[in-house]
Amino acid sequence: MTTLLLLGALAFAGAAAACKAGKDETAKSPWPAVSKEARAAAEAALAANPDNPFFKPYGTPFNVPPFDRIKTEHFLPAIQEGIRREQAEVDAIVANKAAPDFANTIAALDHAGIFLTEVDSVFSSLGSAMTSPELQAVDRQTAPLLAAHSDNISLNEKLFARVKDVYDRRDSLGLARDELFLLENTYKDFVRGGALLDAAQKARFRELNQELSLLTVGFGENVLAETNAFKMVLTDKADLAGLPASVVAMAAAAAKRAGLPDGQWLFTIHVPSMTPFLTYSERRPLREKIHRAYLMKGDNGNEFDNKENVRKIATLRRERAQLLGYASHAAYVLERNMAKTPEKVNEFLAQLWAPTLVKAKEEAAALQALMDRDPKAGRGTLASWDWWLYTERLRQEKYALDDEALRPYFKLDNVRDGIFALCGKLYGLQFIPRPELPRYHPDVQVFEVQEADGRHTGILYMDFHPRPSKRSGAWSGGFRRAYDEQGVRVPPISTITCNFTAPTADAPALLSTDEAGTFFHEFGHSLATLFSRSRFRTRTVARDSVELPSQIMEHWVFEPELLALYAKHYQTGEVIPAALVEKLEKSKLFNQGFITAEYLAASILDMAWHTAADPGAADVRAFEKEAMDAIGLIPAIVPRYRSTYFSHIFSGGYAAGYYAYIWSEVLDCDAYEAFREKGIFDRATAESFRKNVLEPFGTDDIMAQYVRFRGAEPKIDGLLKNRGLTVK
Ligand SMILES: [Zn+2]
Numbered sequence: 001m002t003t004l005l006l007l008g009a010l011a012f013a014g015a016a017a018a019c020k021a022g023k024d025e026t027a028k029s030p031w032p033a034v035s036k037e038a039r040a041a042a043e044a045a046l047a048a049n050p051d052n053p054f055f056k057p058y059g060t061p062f063n064v065p066p067f068d069r070i071k072t073e074h075f076l077p078a079i080q081e082g083i084r085r086e087q088a089e090v091d092a093i094v095a096n097k098a099a100p101d102f103a104n105t106i107a108a109l110d111h112a113g114i115f116l117t118e119v120d121s122v123f124s125s126l127g128s129a130m131t132s133p134e135l136q137a138v139d140r141q142t143a144p145l146l147a148a149h150s151d152n153i154s155l156n157e158k159l160f161a162r163v164k165d166v167y168d169r170r171d172s173l174g175l176a177r178d179e180l181f182l183l184e185n186t187y188k189d190f191v192r193g194g195a196l197l198d199a200a201q202k203a204r205f206r207e208l209n210q211e212l213s214l215l216t217v218g219f220g221e222n223v224l225a226e227t228n229a230f231k232m233v234l235t236d237k238a239d240l241a242g243l244p245a246s247v248v249a250m251a252a253a254a255a256k257r258a259g260l261p262d263g264q265w266l267f268t269i270h271v272p273s274m275t276p277f278l279t280y281s282e283r284r285p286l287r288e289k290i291h292r293a294y295l296m297k298g299d300n301g302n303e304f305d306n307k308e309n310v311r312k313i314a315t316l317r318r319e320r321a322q323l324l325g326y327a328s329h330a331a332y333v334l335e336r337n338m339a340k341t342p343e344k345v346n347e348f349l350a351q352l353w354a355p356t357l358v359k360a361k362e363e364a365a366a367l368q369a370l371m372d373r374d375p376k377a378g379r380g381t382l383a384s385w386d387w388w389l390y391t392e393r394l395r396q397e398k399y400a401l402d403d404e405a406l407r408p409y410f411k412l413d414n415v416r417d418g419i420f421a422l423c424g425k426l427y428g429l430q431f432i433p434r435p436e437l438p439r440y441h442p443d444v445q446v447f448e449v450q451e452a453d454g455r456h457t458g459i460l461y462m463d464f465h466p467r468p469s470k471r472s473g474a475w476s477g478g479f480r481r482a483y484d485e486q487g488v489r490v491p492p493i494s495t496i497t498c499n500f501t502a503p504t505a506d507a508p509a510l511l512s513t514d515e516a517g518t519f520f521h522e523f524g525h526s527l528a529t530l531f532s533r534s535r536f537r538t539r540t541v542a543r544d545s546v547e548l549p550s551q552i553m554e555h556w557v558f559e560p561e562l563l564a565l566y567a568k569h570y571q572t573g574e575v576i577p578a579a580l581v582e583k584l585e586k587s588k589l590f591n592q593g594f595i596t597a598e599y600l601a602a603s604i605l606d607m608a609w610h611t612a613a614d615p616g617a618a619d620v621r622a623f624e625k626e627a628m629d630a631i632g633l634i635p636a637i638v639p640r641y642r643s644t645y646f647s648h649i650f651s652g653g654y655a656a657g658y659y660a661y662i663w664s665e666v667l668d669c670d671a672y673e674a675f676r677e678k679g680i681f682d683r684a685t686a687e688s689f690r691k692n693v694l695e696p697f698g699t700d701d702i703m704a705q706y707v708r709f710r711g712a713e714p715k716i717d718g719l720l721k722n723r724g725l726t727v728k
Pocket residue numbers: 007008521525547550
């Protein structure tokens with residue numbers, strides 16, 4: 001997917017805004033009226049595509065996409081029409097006889113492309129959540145079209161001349177803060193999109209974008225194919241040694257869904273299947289088998305091998321960055337982030353790496369000691385496929401805490417209701433089930449979100465469990481433009497897509513504590529989408545602040561006051577016992593060395609690829625080894641993603657940006673301190689966070705917004721405390 005960004009970033013890619021459509025909003029619309037020509041062309045397009053639901057108003061409640069009527073063959077003509085319309089809108093701006101000004105050029109450009117954004121947001125969302133060979137074919141067909149279209153706008157010399165004219169006079173125009181922010185970012189977008197290149201450079205720039213658009217689509221397809229290809233079918237009961245009944249039931253249910261006979265158990269390298277196996281299985285060779293399969297995704301030398309894609313993507317991105325005058329792709333990306341330069345990111349990561357490695361080594365030593373005492377382990381050195389098992393045993397030994405024993409208190413619906421309750425306490429929100437709205441899959445849950453006084457805020461689609469047509473991971477995205485074509489603001493439709501533990505024959509979906517945290521995280525992205533308010537569609541979010549709205553939500557998950565509201569046993573309804581909560585609290589820093597190390601290692605690998613001098617010549621495995629040897633990563637820990645399935649950076653929007661999670665964590669830990677100081681459900685603090693940070697997210701400088709909320713810039717202390725790190 002060309003515009004799909006992972007883990008919630010889509011929510012900020014332009015299709016987000018909020019609040020009820022009202023006359024006041026319409027009156028303030030800064031956009032040009034729809035011309036007669038544009039209206040006639042739209043009518044002609046509808047006449048040529050009478051059955052295509054994208055060409056006319058959806059006619060559904062809340063104007064949600066009519067999934068019951070959308071067919072795969074509707075996307076290509078709709079995307080082509082979207083490209084045509086946006087091009088016509090751009091042509092009209094260029095043809096305007098009036099001298100360029102903010103309204104007729106910058107605001108008009110902000111308005112252009114609404115139709116395309118709408119179609120593409122539905123297309124990209126389905127491409128990730130429920131793809132098919134037919135949809136993948138459309139993606140391969142449209143990715144280069146969309147890349148060329150984007151270049152046709154950013155390389156349009158007459159258009160850029162108008163933008164530059166307004167930009168050069170920006171200080172004398174008396175613009176409001178949000179207008180100035182939009183103007184500066186629009187200008188910057190053009191420059192970064194090649195507007196200052198000469199003709200030969202522009203031609204090469206276009207070629208690079210074409211090639212990259214296809215390579216990144218291919219990368220993602222390969223990862224999906226490899227994730228679905230591996231199946232470990234167990235037929236001997238003895239191979240289930242160590243697995244709790246719930247995990248066995250899950251594997252039996254998976255086997256049944258796959259059409260296997262009774263008495264067989266299926267494990268896959270989807271995380272909800274693999275992680276419990278690694279956590280409990282006493283069969284070391286099987287643990288090794290499944291974990292190796294996971295680690296080798298895209299690196300098997302078959303038709304789905306991604307090594308050449310990695311080399312090519314990194315090489316072409318570097319060439320493109322250098323064409324624009326940057327030393328590396330990382331330098332190009334980071335210019336717009338809070339961190340600004342690769343040096344600053346590397347320095348930040350190194351500062352965290354040193355104490356993390358010390359902690360991870362201590363953890364490894366403790367696990368090795370445990371393994372040495374295990375009569376069933378055989379002699380051996382702790383390997384990556386041993387880490388989960390002995391970590392779980394150590395957790396039980398130290399804290400008498402068993403992650404499986406916690407699951408009954410984290411029934412999916414209860415966790416969801418806990419999040420709803422939290423949003424009620426903080427923001428007064430209400431969530432009303434809307435099962436009657438069209439859905440793209442029967443498992444999807446749909447809710448209407450309302451303010452305390454009943455005003456409509458938006459719609460939320462939630463899609464929880466894995467299936468072969470779904471990309472792995474969890475993310476928040478959206479289905480809807482923030483405005484209709486008349487410039488009237490319409491409430492957004494946000495989506496949350498996850499790969500959580502599925503229900504079994506005997507039990508509903510019971511989440512691990514990790515999954516509960518992920519749910520809160522993605523919900524935070526959705527809140528930013530649902531709350532967002534601005535006069536313009538364009539949002540420019542510093543990538544390394546994008547996890548602030550999501551990660552702050554994670555701080556509430558295990559707060560005893562909130563657990564009391566939602567963590568109820570799925571059978572008895574009993575609230576999670578205080579003793580368990582206390583154990584959870586005490587074990588908070590347990591295994592943090594590992595979690596932080598595998599994350600930082602992946603971030604460092606990302607930076608290595610996007611600053612490398614000659615990535616095209618790299619042997620992918622040797623490149624990884626060198627990058628990891630340089631930081632002294634121990635063999636029992638593997639980077640959270642190896643290169644060949646690092647979709648965040650090779651098919652998503654996180655290239656030279658995977659560090660952003662922990663950079664954002666400086667912000668979210670510091671922000672949560674404000675709640676700790678005033679009370680974790682304090683309404684005034686929540687309202688200030690909403691007004692100063694969430695509503696204008698991406699329409700102003702993030703540090704300025706943050707300071708308006710917190711009264712000061714964030715300190716790193718909260719992050720260090722949260723991770724149990726001591727920096728010298
Ligand atoms: Zn996120």
